[in-house]
Amino acid sequence: MSDQQSTNKSAEPAVHKVFADLHNRYAVRGLEEIRPDLAFLRAGRDEAVAILTHARSIHGYRHLAFFTAIDQIEEERFELLYMLHSYELKHDLGVIVEIPREGEACAMDTIHHLWPAAETYQRELREMFGIDFPESPGLQDDFALEGWEDIPPMRKEFDTREYSERVYYTRPGRAKTDNRGYMKEKIYPSEAETW
Amino acid sequence: MAPTDTHTRRYQESGAPADSAVANPDPRTITTVPEDPATLATPDVRTVDGQLRIITEELRLANEGLRPEDRSNFCDHPPEVIKPFRAFWENFLNWARSESLWVLGFGTGCGAIELRPLMTSRFDMYQYGIQPRPTPRQSSVFVIGGYASVKTMKRIVRSYEQMQGPKFVLGLGSCTINGGMYWDSYNTVNRLDHYIPVDVYIAGCMPRPEALLAGFMKLKEQIKAGQCEGANRYAENFEWYKANQKRIIKNWDMPDYNW
Numbered sequence: 001m002s003d004q005q006s007t008n009k010s011a012e013p014a015v016h017k018v019f020a021d022l023h024n025r026y027a028v029r030g031l032e033e034i035r036p037d038l039a040f041l042r043a044g045r046d047e048a049v050a051i052l053t054h055a056r057s058i059h060g061y062r063h064l065a066f067f068t069a070i071d072q073i074e075e076e077r078f079e080l081l082y083m084l085h086s087y088e089l090k091h092d093l094g095v096i097v098e099i100p101r102e103g104e105a106c107a108m109d110t111i112h113h114l115w116p117a118a119e120t121y122q123r124e125l126r127e128m129f130g131i132d133f134p135e136s137p138g139l140q141d142d143f144a145l146e147g148w149e150d151i152p153p154m155r156k157e158f159d160t161r162e163y164s165e166r167v168y169y170t171r172p173g174r175a176k177t178d179n180r181g182y183m184k185e186k187i188y189p190s191e192a193e194t195w
Numbered sequence: 196m197a198p199t200d201t202h203t204r205r206y207q208e209s210g211a212p213a214d215s216a217v218a219n220p221d222p223r224t225i226t227t228v229p230e231d232p233a234t235l236a237t238p239d240v241r242t243v244d245g246q247l248r249i250i251t252e253e254l255r256l257a258n259e260g261l262r263p264e265d266r267s268n269f270c271d272h273p274p275e276v277i278k279p280f281r282a283f284w285e286n287f288l289n290w291a292r293s294e295s296l297w298v299l300g301f302g303t304g305c306g307a308i309e310l311r312p313l314m315t316s317r318f319d320m321y322q323y324g325i326q327p328r329p330t331p332r333q334s335s336v337f338v339i340g341g342y343a344s345v346k347t348m349k350r351i352v353r354s355y356e357q358m359q360g361p362k363f364v365l366g367l368g369s370c371t372i373n374g375g376m377y378w379d380s381y382n383t384v385n386r387l388d389h390y391i392p393v394d395v396y397i398a399g400c401m402p403r404p405e406a407l408l409a410g411f412m413k414l415k416e417q418i419k420a421g422q423c424e425g426a427n428r429y430a431e432n433f434e435w436y437k438a439n440q441k442r443i444i445k446n447w448d449m450p451d452y453n454w
Contacts, residue, residue, distance in 0.1 A: 148445070149445060164379045170385055
């Protein structure tokens with residue numbers, strides 16, 4: 001508890017030293033402190049692995065909680081999100097890296113040498129988003145999909161409904177109901193004016 | 196390919212109403228007689244020579260998904276229709292089959308969680324002659340527990356074919372009927388009966404264990420009435436089922452029929 005109190009309530013939380021150190025060494029930007037125990041920052045693609053290595057080895061962010069991608073199709077880029085956790089600081093640090101979403105440039109350096117589990121995340125990102133991680137082991141192996149031939153299904157330009165209707169046989173007779181209207185009328189009539 | 200006339204005739208004779216899904220008095224279960232595959236369009240399956248070859252000219256399985264050097268290791272005999280015995284004997288056998296339902300312990304989706312309460316003392320499925328078995332070779336009932344993804348579908352087909360006939364399929368949950376809440380998913384099949392024959396559907400998401408028991412009771416009634424000829428339907432319309440399966444299972448690296 002003493003750790004947490006010092007993190008939360010003292011004038012200068014311990015994680016601020018980490019942010020200052022990362023700012024001094026690397027071109028990180030866009031620091032967002034969502035909560036005392038959660039912060040995000042943005043890193044360049046070339047420096048990201050160095051930042052992750054530094055945070056892991058020097059500042060104790062030893063745990064890769066998850067690693068995923070967000071498809072920002074309007075801005076024509078993927079955002080890779082590395083979520084790290086420090087047991088000493090009791091703090092989550094999200095490192096966001098922007099990469100182009102098309103062509104050869106849709107690739108990122110592998111981090112499986114830092115966390116062996118990242119190999120699985122990278123296999124999944126290759127399969128679901130089409131992001132390449134050169135030299136990541138087993139990258140081309142099937143993960144959840146087997147024999148997938150279309151564009152990767154988690155990319156936003158993939159029309160999952162059109163694909164489903166084209167490939168799987170739809171059973172006729174499915175009706176759509178107005179759930180919101182039904183709930184408004186039947187279940188919460190007294191709260192209807194607040195909707 | 197068209198199913199033989201005997202298939203259609205047997206179904207008409209068996210007295211299964213075509214709209215039994217509506218007429219069923221028990222709202223917890225839906226039983227449907229599958230559509231006649233002959234009325235459905237043949238799926239388009241891309242193959243090397245532009246034409247799907249499942250049965251060769253010598254009436255053997257082509258097994259084109261296997262490597263040529265592996266083909267001799269697998270049986271290439273297509274499944275055959277096993278004709279029912281004469282009335283009395285077949286009725287006796289159907290009674291015996293219906294009172295000894297052995298369920299394959301393969302939870303294919305989230306619905307498999309509803310099988311667990313049946314095993315314990317509250318619902319106690321053993322009192323109805325239902326018990327789980329660890330291998331398809333010993334099982335007669337395959338409960339498809341909810342959504343079937345393409346990856347699972349491959350294992351479902353393989354397990355179903357390895358079961359010895361007569362074999363019955365229970366479709367558990369809305370997903371097996373029309374895809375349920377995953378109806379527009381890129382990875383969930385919408386209609387299970389296009390890939391394996393289904394005897395009884397249990398609607399719900401999730402159906403309660405009571406509904407599952409009601410489905411088992413419905414299955415027993417159907418077996419005793421001689422209506423559960425799924426394995427024969429599968430053999431008669433083998434090429435139609437195979438074409439549907441191969442249309443979604445792109446990495447077909449197993450024999451065309453898993454004996």
